[in-house]
Amino acid sequence: MPRVEEFAHAGATMIAERRGHGDRVYVLVHGIGMGRAVFADLARQLAPHPGDGEVIALDLPGYGDAPEPARVLTIERMADLVAAYLRARVGVPAVVVGHSMGAQIALEVAVRHPDVVDRIVLVGPTVDPSARSAPKQLWRLLRDIAVESPRVIALGAREYVHAGPRIRAKFRAMLAHRPEDVLARAHVPALVLRGEDDLVAPQDWCVRVAETLPDGRLAEVPDHGHETMIRDAAPAARLIRTFAGEA
Numbered sequence: 001m002p003r004v005e006e007f008a009h010a011g012a013t014m015i016a017e018r019r020g021h022g023d024r025v026y027v028l029v030h031g032i033g034m035g036r037a038v039f040a041d042l043a044r045q046l047a048p049h050p051g052d053g054e055v056i057a058l059d060l061p062g063y064g065d066a067p068e069p070a071r072v073l074t075i076e077r078m079a080d081l082v083a084a085y086l087r088a089r090v091g092v093p094a095v096v097v098g099h100s101m102g103a104q105i106a107l108e109v110a111v112r113h114p115d116v117v118d119r120i121v122l123v124g125p126t127v128d129p130s131a132r133s134a135p136k137q138l139w140r141l142l143r144d145i146a147v148e149s150p151r152v153i154a155l156g157a158r159e160y161v162h163a164g165p166r167i168r169a170k171f172r173a174m175l176a177h178r179p180e181d182v183l184a185r186a187h188v189p190a191l192v193l194r195g196e197d198d199l200v201a202p203q204d205w206c207v208r209v210a211e212t213l214p215d216g217r218l219a220e221v222p223d224h225g226h227e228t229m230i231r232d233a234a235p236a237a238r239l240i241r242t243f244a245g246e247a
Helices: 036-046 075-090 101-112 134-145 150-162 167-176 203-212 234-244
Strands: 003-009 012-021 025-029 053-059 094-099 117-123 190-195 216-221
Touching: 003 075, 012 036, 012 075, 025 036, 025 075, 025 101, 036 053, 036 234, 053 075, 075 094, 075 101, 075 167, 094 101, 094 234, 101 117, 117 234, 190 203, 190 234, 203 216, 216 234
Parallel strands: 025 053, 025 094, 094 117, 117 190, 190 216
Antiparallel strands: 003 012, 012 053
16 A cells, blocks of 8 residues: 655655555656646556565645645755655655656656666656746647647546646746756766657657766667656656666
């Protein structure tokens, strides 16, 4: 059974749902407007058997079941919160898997707190500098999700409602962060993962991310878009498990 716990640090609270056990620890960081619920399939696929590893899915402050902080956190502050949790509650370097905005947070965890990170996986990373505005990001997201299954659309809509009335401020915090400025400082093994049909994280941007990272590589999941970890997560999980097992 999953174990759910709260963690508070520097005035912000997040929720962590933990399942499984083993030497490998995967930490799943969601994107804008999402929450840990979107990782249900991925969590099962990453550790399908007892002893395969522990999977920890997070609700960041103001998302999912986590309470709104007094102020919307920057990407850097959310990375500091995740790192504080890893030090206090996990205690071993983890594979930090971030989706969309969560990829920005995973990147900053590796840059700011490399001691808590074994390696990172950046799935559909934002924000592509050529589309650094809310209208452009929303337009790409709407075009991408239009071809998704009704289940994915319904789940995403529910999570966006949970994200609350401060979603515009959260978008501004996401857009203010410039991952291209810090990629070269992430000195851990890194996998950039995208669905081959992803309109939010286009291929040329993901190639740039992978090539700028000191130890980066790119992989694509066929027949998937931006929500590659939500709809049929098995292909993404296989790539992540293989990457996590590399010496």
